Amino acid sequence: MDARHALVRRPSSRLAAGLVTHIERSEDVDADRALAQWFGYVDALHEAGWTTHEVAPAEDCPDSVFVEDTMVVYGDLAVIARSGADVRRAEAAAAEEAVRAQGYRVARIEAPGTLDGGDVLKHGETVWVGLGGRTNEDGVEQLRAHLAPLGAEVVAVPLTKVLHLKSAVTALPDGTVIGFAPLVDDPSVWGEAFLAVPEEPGAHVVLLGDDTVLMSAAAPETAALLEDRGLRVVAVDVSEFEKLEGCVTCLSVRLRGRPG
Numbered sequence: 001m002d003a004r005h006a007l008v009r010r011p012s013s014r015l016a017a018g019l020v021t022h023i024e025r026s027e028d029v030d031a032d033r034a035l036a037q038w039f040g041y042v043d044a045l046h047e048a049g050w051t052t053h054e055v056a057p058a059e060d061c062p063d064s065v066f067v068e069d070t071m072v073v074y075g076d077l078a079v080i081a082r083s084g085a086d087v088r089r090a091e092a093a094a095a096e097e098a099v100r101a102q103g104y105r106v107a108r109i110e111a112p113g114t115l116d117g118g119d120v121l122k123h124g125e126t127v128w129v130g131l132g133g134r135t136n137e138d139g140v141e142q143l144r145a146h147l148a149p150l151g152a153e154v155v156a157v158p159l160t161k162v163l164h165l166k167s168a169v170t171a172l173p174d175g176t177v178i179g180f181a182p183l184v185d186d187p188s189v190w191g192e193a194f195l196a197v198p199e200e201p202g203a204h205v206v207l208l209g210d211d212t213v214l215m216s217a218a219a220p221e222t223a224a225l226l227e228d229r230g231l232r233v234v235a236v237d238v239s240e241f242e243k244l245e246g247c248v249t250c251l252s253v254r255l256r257g258r259p260g
């Protein structure tokens with residue numbers, strides 16, 4: 001992997017008021033513990049050689065820590081999302097400012113399109129987009145138009161069982177797409193490349209390097225399975241974010257092809 005930079009955004013003290021859609025609301029989201037977990041996550045990025053850049057915090061936006069949802073970065077272009085949850089739209093402006101400061105060109109998903117960055121899974125030149133939750137057809141079409149000149153193929157994927165596509169599936173460095181089968185609408189999208197994992201929190205990995213993945217500490221069996229495949233696993237406790245349907249992917253935007 002080349003340049004290793006990532007955007008992160010520290011949690012609002014109002015995190016407990018974040019949105020919950022597919023799971024029961026937990027009454028015990030602890031904002032202090034969440035902040036400690038967020039520092040643990042950021043430390044794990046640093047230890048793996050990543051430099052982090054903070055998007056200005058947004059106290060009034062309980063879900064702002066889930067910075068992944070504010071954009072899709074491909075090549076030298078950042079497509080600023082227009083969340084399918086209108087209460088989250090205020091998060092985008094500061095995220096745009098932060099990614100511009102890293103040298104990216106910017107495009108935007110415009111109304112009536114909606115798209116959340118968490119619905120977008122990239123591997124190589126293929127970009128799968130979950131359709132049916134926070135992202136609509138117009139949002140997919142706009143993303144396709146923005147990314148086509150960069151050589152990306154955008155593929156819409158049905159999504160009904162979880163919040164975002166990357167709540168269901170993520171990709172390993174070799175292109176294997178992992179998911180917890182009961183929550184994946186149509187694994188046949190990935191054919192032989194799909195690998196079922198034994199735990200729901202095990203479906204989410206952040207690629208930290210060519211052979212290293214970051215994942216939730218709540219998925220020890222999946223961690224062992226990935227280690228058997230030759231990967232190094234860095235596990236972090238993100239329990240407070242998981243109570244709000246967040247996972248390791250949504251806490252950062254990795255800027256792998258940073259222009260600047």
Ligand SMILES: NC(=O)NCCC[C@H](N)C(=O)O
Pocket residue numbers: 018019020021063066068069085088117118119163164166167244245246247249250
């Ligand atoms: N990309 C992600 O998985 N984001 C998680 C967002 C969770 C937040 N509570 C929401 O419902 O928008």
